[in-house]
Amino acid sequence: MKLPEGFLLSGINCGIKKNGYDLGLIYAKDLGTALGVFTINANPAYSVTLSKKNINNPIKAVLVNSGNANCYSHESGLKDTEDIITKLAEELGVNQKNILISSTGIIGKVLPKEKIIKSLPELIKNLNKKYKNFSKSILTTDTFEKVSFKKASLNQKSFSLIGFSKGAGMICPNMATLLGFIITDVFIPKNEFKKMVTEAVEESFNSISIDGCMSTNDTVFVISSNKVVLDNENEKKIFFQKLKDICLDLAKMIVKDGEGATKFIEIQINGAKTKQEAKAAGMALANSTLLKCAFYGANSNWGRIISALGQAGIKVKETINIRSTNLEKKNIKMTVDLGRGEFCRKIFTTDLTPEYIDINAEYS
Amino acid sequence: MKLPEGFLLSGINCGIKKNGYDLGLIYAKDLGTALGVFTINANPAYSVTLSKKNINNPIKAVLVNSGNANCYSHESGLKDTEDIITKLAEELGVNQKNILISSTGIIGKVLPKEKIIKSLPELIKNLNKKYKNFSKSILTTDTFEKVSFKKASLNQKSFSLIGFSKGAGMICPNMATLLGFIITDVFIPKNEFKKMVTEAVEESFNSISIDGCMSTNDTVFVISSNKVVLDNENEKKIFFQKLKDICLDLAKMIVKDGEGATKFIEIQINGAKTKQEAKAAGMALANSTLLKCAFYGANSNWGRIISALGQAGIKVKETINIRSTNLEKKNIKMTVDLGRGEFCRKIFTTDLTPEYIDINAEYS
Numbered sequence: 001m002k003l004p005e006g007f008l009l010s011g012i013n014c015g016i017k018k019n020g021y022d023l024g025l026i027y028a029k030d031l032g033t034a035l036g037v038f039t040i041n042a043n044p045a046y047s048v049t050l051s052k053k054n055i056n057n058p059i060k061a062v063l064v065n066s067g068n069a070n071c072y073s074h075e076s077g078l079k080d081t082e083d084i085i086t087k088l089a090e091e092l093g094v095n096q097k098n099i100l101i102s103s104t105g106i107i108g109k110v111l112p113k114e115k116i117i118k119s120l121p122e123l124i125k126n127l128n129k130k131y132k133n134f135s136k137s138i139l140t141t142d143t144f145e146k147v148s149f150k151k152a153s154l155n156q157k158s159f160s161l162i163g164f165s166k167g168a169g170m171i172c173p174n175m176a177t178l179l180g181f182i183i184t185d186v187f188i189p190k191n192e193f194k195k196m197v198t199e200a201v202e203e204s205f206n207s208i209s210i211d212g213c214m215s216t217n218d219t220v221f222v223i224s225s226n227k228v229v230l231d232n233e234n235e236k237k238i239f240f241q242k243l244k245d246i247c248l249d250l251a252k253m254i255v256k257d258g259e260g261a262t263k264f265i266e267i268q269i270n271g272a273k274t275k276q277e278a279k280a281a282g283m284a285l286a287n288s289t290l291l292k293c294a295f296y297g298a299n300s301n302w303g304r305i306i307s308a309l310g311q312a313g314i315k316v317k318e319t320i321n322i323r324s325t326n327l328e329k330k331n332i333k334m335t336v337d338l339g340r341g342e343f344c345r346k347i348f349t350t351d352l353t354p355e356y357i358d359i360n361a362e363y364s
Numbered sequence: 365m366k367l368p369e370g371f372l373l374s375g376i377n378c379g380i381k382k383n384g385y386d387l388g389l390i391y392a393k394d395l396g397t398a399l400g401v402f403t404i405n406a407n408p409a410y411s412v413t414l415s416k417k418n419i420n421n422p423i424k425a426v427l428v429n430s431g432n433a434n435c436y437s438h439e440s441g442l443k444d445t446e447d448i449i450t451k452l453a454e455e456l457g458v459n460q461k462n463i464l465i466s467s468t469g470i471i472g473k474v475l476p477k478e479k480i481i482k483s484l485p486e487l488i489k490n491l492n493k494k495y496k497n498f499s500k501s502i503l504t505t506d507t508f509e510k511v512s513f514k515k516a517s518l519n520q521k522s523f524s525l526i527g528f529s530k531g532a533g534m535i536c537p538n539m540a541t542l543l544g545f546i547i548t549d550v551f552i553p554k555n556e557f558k559k560m561v562t563e564a565v566e567e568s569f570n571s572i573s574i575d576g577c578m579s580t581n582d583t584v585f586v587i588s589s590n591k592v593v594l595d596n597e598n599e600k601k602i603f604f605q606k607l608k609d610i611c612l613d614l615a616k617m618i619v620k621d622g623e624g625a626t627k628f629i630e631i632q633i634n635g636a637k638t639k640q641e642a643k644a645a646g647m648a649l650a651n652s653t654l655l656k657c658a659f660y661g662a663n664s665n666w667g668r669i670i671s672a673l674g675q676a677g678i679k680v681k682e683t684i685n686i687r688s689t690n691l692e693k694k695n696i697k698m699t700v701d702l703g704r705g706e707f708c709r710k711i712f713t714t715d716l717t718p719e720y721i722d723i724n725a726e727y728s
Contacts, residue, residue, distance in 0.1 A: 043674030072670045075682050107667025213654050214675040289575040289653065293721050303471025306436045310407030311578040318439050354718030357657050 006225025011133030014119035024137030031058035045071035167254035180220035204247035260356030273341035282347030284312035292352035370589025375497030378483035388501030395422035403582035409435035434467035531618035544584035568611035624720030637705035646711030648676035656716035
């Protein structure tokens with residue numbers, strides 16, 4: 001795996017966590033283009049608020065900290081965050097408007113601003129073309145690093161994408177948050193690029209649910225260095241597919257690392273009236289506590305499907321078609337045909353296990 | 365406890381369950397007045413569909429079966445249900461329009477119509493002034509009978525209410541459903557009576573959540589024999605309070621009997637902008653898987669409150685005021701002051717435990 005052209009990465013321990021990397025940096029040698037998808041939680045982290053403000057500017061760097069959500073800690077939380085990125089901008093010799101920031105960890109604890117600021121020179125000094133330190137620096141309760149790499153060689157050109165994500169989904173949003181970072185070297189006009197990212201994120205990061213809890217920090221960034229100009233439709237099409245693949249890879253890894261989960265479940269909804277209904281049906285099933293218990297117990301209790309769909313306002317007939325692969329297996333595919341239209345959707349989730357409860361009962 | 369004037373009750377085993385009572389009857393000697401609150405699940409049981417049709421008629425009897433949800437079993441499910449109440453109407457010498465029906469149990473199994481019809485004479489023969497058999501006949505996984513009794517003696521009059529509920533809440537909606545039956549002997553003009561029932565149900569049965577799952581069968585009926593005419597405001601006020609008390613008693617018993625629950629949690633929301641927001645905030649907390657794990661583990665992880673409120677679209681300040689009684693205790697009261705208005709709401713819930721998962725993993 002070679003980083004896409006035009007980027008350097010870094011990751012260090014700055015003292016937020018006692019052990020392990022907790023501060024990461026994505027650095028674009030020249031100004032890059034950024035697209036972002038943010039949590040719609042009404043109480044977002046300060047990092048989300050600040051990044052939303054800067055997302056439409058050319059981007060030089062993305063700072064990420066783990067171990068602290070930088071959210072609802074104190075009334076000058078936003079000011080502290082601005083101070084951090086102003087300092088990083090100074091060190092990099094750019095404007096603070098060209099910097100994004102993401103955080104993940106416990107809500108309500110004051111981010112140790114001084115520790116971070118003091119470590120910025122070391123973080124910058126460690127920038128290089130390797131990805132390992134960065135991929136470690138964004139993790140919290142994750143049990144493995146989530147990295148995916150895609151490339152394509154066209155006639156005269158080649159491009160690549162590398163992506164990082166962290167979970168463990170929304171399963172533990174005080175300590176864990178869904179974060180995704182994808183960097184690539186292509187240039188695509190921003191309006192087209194935005195459309196691609198929106199669709200790729202919708203079919204991946206927005207198609208998973210661990211426990212129905214939405215974090216205050218969820219963020220996906222796609223940053224491009226614009227080095228490889230894609231100017232015909234075929235090239236763009238190939239890139240779009242690679243982008244969708246990398247997002248789906250990263251999202252599935254989050255589900256597989258869901259805390260306490262013993263099963264990976266793909267819910268395929270067919271026959272919905274509208275696109276919205278297909279998603280609502282899939283999410284209703286993925287978020288049904290009862291159905292998730294049934295998956296854990298390999299219990300083919302399909303009445304729970306009818307009940308969960310009805311709770312989401314989706315009326316079905318007695319002739320509804322429900323199929324699933326062997327419920328005893330680790331990977332389960334369940335197909336529900338609503339029989340009322342042409343729209344489909346895939347949603348990915350896990351079972352709900354006693355271990356999940358134990359982890360989240362004790363964690364603080 | 366003496367039944368309110370004008371009613372008889374019965375409960376027998378008709379063979380839906382192998383053991384235990386599974387068929388109950390509330391009988392009004394003269395035609396009574398009924399008010400009903402039904403599930404808003406888009407896939408309601410046939411019993412719900414039929415009762416909704418009859419609820420505005422004078423009511424002679426309410427038939428209840430447990431052990432089968434009478435829901436999504438086959439395409440002639442509604443027809444079968446009509447046949448059952450037509451037969452009951454014949455036996456009682458009334459019109460089938462004067463009969464209500466409720467069911468609770470597993471979704472998707474055909475209701476054994478013939479067993480029920482064959483048992484109707486025995487059910488009617490057993491009608492008497494005792495409540496025990498009826499209160500048993502409506503249970504599924506409940507570990508105790510849920511009965512509450514209230515009475516008042518005014519100057520010249522006295523009235524009473526007796527109520528029955530079954531859970532175990534929405535915690536296991538294939539087998540369990542929220543049902544409530546309250547009978548009383550008062551006469552209050554129907555529009556006023558309806559207002560009272562709506563408010564009493566909202567503050568009780570609609571203020572509890574075990575796992576956020578809404579059953580296909582949830583129903584509350586209040587039936588009055590109209591024997592004791594309440595014609596001044598003070599009498600009505602006393603009745604209204606008793607009605608609210610009995611509904612709250614029954615609802616709390618459902619929460620206390622939540623499967624696997626080890627704690628009873630009262631969530632008090634203060635300072636909401638609107639009535640709707642107060643309820644939404646309380647329900648967001650009561651339905652947060654993560655927060656419920658925290659209650660189980662006596663973990664004062666208040667970041668989960670911020671996150672759950674934000675997911676429900678409720679933006680709060682860093683100065684939000686959260687207090688709770690000792691989290692180690694069995695009964696916990698948590699108060700959250702949103703600090704943005706004057707509206708309050710109480711919501712009742714339980715913790716989420718490994719035992720809940722085990723019960724629901726195995727049950728079918």
